[in-house]
Amino acid sequence: MTGSHDDHSASGRSGLAREGDRRATAAVRLGIGLLQGVALWWLTRSWPNEYRHPPLWPATDPWLFGCLFIVFAFLPVVLLAGVGRLRPVTLIVWGGIAGAVMAALAFHDIDRQGVKLDDTVLSPLFVVFTAVALFIGHHLIVPADRERRLIAPYPAYFDAAWMAGVQLALSIGFAGAFWLLLFLGAALFKVIGLTFLGDLIGKSWFAFPMTGLAFATAVQLTDVRDGLIRGVRAVALMLLSWLLLVMTVLAAGFLAALPFTGLKGLWDTGSATALVLASAGALIILINTAYQDGRPDNRPPLVLRIAVQVASLLLTPLIVLAVWGLMLRIGQYGLTPDRIIAAACALVGAVYAVGYGLGAIVPLIRKGSDWMKALEATNLASGVLAVAVILALFSPLADPARLSVADQVKRLEAGKVTPDKFDFGFLRFESGKVGQQAFEKLARSTDADIARRAQEARKMEDRWDSPKPDVAVDLRIEMLPAGTALPAAFPRSVVFDGSTGANQALTSCTSKDEPCKARLFDLDADGRDELLIAHRFAVIVFVLGDDGKWTSPGTYMPRICAGVGRGDMRKTLETDQFQTEPQRWPGLRSSDSINWTFTPDTQCPGEAVRVDLVPPPPPPARPAPPPAR
Template sequence: MTETTEATGRDSLGGATSPLLGPIRLGIGLLQGLGLYGLHRVSDGPATWGATHPLLFGPLLLVTAFLPIMLLAGVGRLRLVTLAIWTAVAGVTLALLGLHDIARQSAETLQGPPFLSPPVILFSAAALFISHHLVAAADLERRRVPAFSALFDTASKAVVQLALSVGFTGAFWILLHLGAALFKVIGLDFLEDLLRKAWFAIPITFLVFATAVHLTDVRDGLIRGVRTVGLMLLSWLLLVMTVLAAGFVAALPFTGLDGLWETGSATSLVLAAAAALIILINAAYQDGRPDNRPPAVLRVAVRVAAVLLTPLVVIAVWGLALRIGQYGLTPDRIIAGACALVGAAFAAGYGWAALSPFWRKGDWMRPLEPTTIGAAVLAVALILLLFSPVLDPARLSVMDQVARLERGAVTPDKFDYRFLRFESGKAGEAALERLTRSSDEEVARRARDAQSDRDRQNYGPPPSVPVEKPTITSWPSGSALPTTFLPQGARFDDERGQCRAESDCVATSSDLNGDGRAEILLGTPHSLEVFEAQANGTWLAVGYYDASNCKNGAKLIREGGLQIRRSPWPDITIGGLNLDFQSWTDTCPKAPSSTGPGTPIAVGPEQHGRITHF
């Protein structure tokens, strides 16, 4: 190894000037694209390999999606030994996170591709980003715990490089689509057809991304210049955010917290504000070197913002504690609690840095540095614990919710059995099975009902829960609707299930299709639904007239004058597809000066009342 190579912490093969660096990065990008295309192929359909082997597909997807990007960032910057060890550790960790996420899900909670839950994808990416730059900074300095300046330098450059590479890839696709449009106007569709092919689009996207990474890496001055401008802009935004946060905190004694709690998302809002302050504080502080210190006004803003973190985190924790006390743990609240813990670590360290003696000018905000590194390590540790069996949010939530039911904190009729059935995986299913054997007959009955529930989308309450009969007004006044049209309870995907007040829905009976049997036209605030009697005595919604752009459907029926008009243009069937004629001259009729039973309201294909079949 040469002296220069040792100084930069790179082996000769991965050196920044190595001629092999470009081909290696392009190869990584191409292999990633081919791998993701292969996973796309084997998951495209209900009976494909990916759908039948989710325990293998999920981990493979997580590794293929994230590990090559880490390799693009590491090759040429990490020593080969460090890169090899770190790649193995990161790959195994990603695979285990994906494996656990799939394994904990039940047949009811497991969705289609990519099978992984959104939180594990998001937080895996965050943990990998943080961990990689801790490793890269430590390898650069040959230290187990890197200096803050090295960590800031590597991480901030990576953010800029990632943004530029994503922008380059987006611009590439814009140009390709522009070229396809140019060829199409002269009758050549080959490029447009090619862009629609997954075998081309997926590999070329990641190949172009890898190209952008390499191009930006060899132009280190470009990255530093863009980073300098970005940090400068963000640091001045700190003034804006500090004023907003200070105003929010100062107003709380006068407004109270009731409005904040009523939002239902107080914890996430306040934590987001705290996270914004943390990012902007670091943008202003940068690497902490005296020659990079911001102007005096920004130094004051940094101190004030650092102090404001504490009340924001306290409010977030308070709101989260209230929700947990009222409704118990849920996976989202557990994840929010972990975020609040990381926020508390930042608030404590940054607050101490801000309140340290002003006369120590040479160490301005110096405690910020170990705080940032420590909070980064804490964040990675919490992510690994949360998305592993150790602190699985679904399992902890199920344990807490069932405990609340058993100690009487929630009554059997208010308990969320659907959470156990559809939202908490195998842990919830096992708990629901135990509840079916409960000594409390009502709990056992409701648990059995939940087990037999197949209504994943929550269309209507469980079978054992009393439901309200729809409230529908018959028109004209004095007429009666068939008793079978008003079921004891209607599913929420049935428009009758939305009819809870007399003014909401109005129905009239008329032979709309000329078959000699009366249909029912139900007017709701949103549409005019057509119901047809079935052989078993029930009524089925067969279509609707869309009058929402013109008038409330219930009001239309009350205005009366329903007339049946036949379309001058027939509907057609072509290529096995049933197509309805749509008029280009659809307009809303002008409101008459007076309405009444004698005022005709024309509803037909020439107006917005065009019927649409389900």
């Protein structure tokens, strides 16, 4: 009787301890989610926008801002996934290493771009691959820590990774549904004239912390309902595994058709490597949904087992095609960052192809061998390799921009590509600081053709703009009144160098059919005439400086008012019936040397802006004093 009572008491204490652990885990996770939201709000608040200039600290330092952003965005997610699943010491060490590595890689990613304050400081590829590396690395550590072994049994890796994937998807969906409900509630309140909720959810100081709390709440709820997550995972794996049949038939049909269609159509797409690698990646994922944890009692039906083996054999020709196409493009056009990243993906894909191929062939050759057993070791090796490749790509070790610039410049200097075919735009706009340094070096090249092409490319406005050669074009200008000569010091031709302002505006004065009109007129009453040159849409003002050169202070544009001012500005200049109009409201100059120009509300003659001023309500009448008694 006493023993039974003691057992019951021990069981109760154990249950209370577990309940206490769950509450502590929930509190820690909610705290992490709230802190993440506050940290991200603080970062985004410092970034400049149209209402606040200059930026606040830490956005004044792009390197620091980028490092903090990547750490605050991803490290809390790692901690949320590790609380309750990793030993505290392991979690602290792993979190510290992950945060330090992310910050170091972010610093390099920002530094290699040569960024300005108004640029995006982290490249999208870096953010995506960082998330992939963290997911893989975390789920290599969790099973090993749980099993207290350097390499855990494969079912532990499968269970941890796929459970976390389902949990992540559900948590993101929960946070999205939370915000949909908030917007719905705000709309309901707005219907009855209450806007407080809509105003609240529009505040960043509310949005970021609440999103972090919602995500952390979802992680905790899905972690407590472990059986529910396993059920969702089982359904998802079952549905995806049957899609393996579809993808296997498509890949086999594609490969079988190639001998009859040839490879030209595939190479002509310009994206053959990406398409083939994406197909191989889809096969790898679907193969794993069918294989699952590899336990004999969890094997798929016979038709899926056959599909797994066939798909595993198809990976090799797909990866060979991808590598072949990639080598052809590199041989023709050299290295680019995209091709280097594709080569890295192909390397990881090749490991999968070899391992899965062996897993499919060995049971056919050696009777009694476990079905697709090599898949397990292949997945672990490929995971480690993928993390190592990502770290190399986004560090100085194998920086795609550095390798690409070196290869492209080497091809140019070796004569494999002529200066007129060389992609100077890549160096200027897509290869970061190292590309800009190489571009400046080419602009000072002793090869006259290379230097000239680089100087022309310097005038490009964006990546896809064409280099602008310096070509002098004759101006077509007729002076008014007839018989008057254009000032001798004014140029008869202009070089269109891609700049803006008067140089660009004079492009309208090169047509033989519609020459510009010009007239001398003293606009500022200083005793010296300015030169007014009119094309169809505007009048350009030129002033003769003390150095004998003509410069343009600005342009006159007509006001469009109910049919007035829509005519040809050259005809307006011909009438000789215009006069200067004094500016009633002068411009302003602030103490920080910023000029402010006055824009009148009345844009057209006879029009005025009506402003109805509502007088304030009269003060309430004072109550009459009570009558004296």
